[in-house]
Amino acid sequence: MSSTHTAGTTAPEIQALFQAQYINLTTYRKDGTPVVTPVWGSEERGTIYIETSATSGKVKRIRREPHVTVSPCTARGVVTGQVVMAHARIVEAPAEAHLADGALQRKYGLKRQAFHMIMDVARVIRRGPAMVQAQIAVTPFTEHDHHHDH
Template structure:
């Protein structure tokens, strides 16, 4: 997949990540996104259904969306993997930088509620 698409998705405010249930039903979720070299990084609650679905099945669809998860462009196939704690910590820093005060407050609130192990990064390669 070309760098321009990766740049565009990474620069967007929200990324729609569509993961699949065991029976194949797609479930789309809007998430914050950062560019991570040749991949995209997102951050989510560690015990969310999204994480469980990705652990069971790594293929996802991704594309730009608005805050409510309404697609604003084409969805493309990608592969998602749950990250280790070091990568998750890097994604937190990147998110804080990209999303400014709102990002830092959201990350702080999450850390206070769940601790640092309560959230994970997800690396998405197109």
């Protein structure tokens, strides 16, 4: 049996991640403690894009430790599929940020706009600064990526 990965085919567990409405993103603290957060994620070109506050803990944790795990889940974070190892990074390039924004808008549309509106109203009420968004790019490891040289 060949171990070559045919272009255009995606492992079922990764396909399930791409189609999930909610994804559990597990990041790790300095001491190795896992931190699990259910998030919205939208796939574009084999990468899952997640949007969050630029000052969130997960952004800080990913900058320090890019190895994460992801799994399909419910809105409350109950895992509904296989946990997949992945590499995460903070999106820096404006063109990629635009791509991520478009992918999230296509998938979540009105729900996403309503969420942003609620966040804006809350910000006005507490007279806080505007929330600066950050996008996280998560690339799931496929079978042939599992031979790490650590």
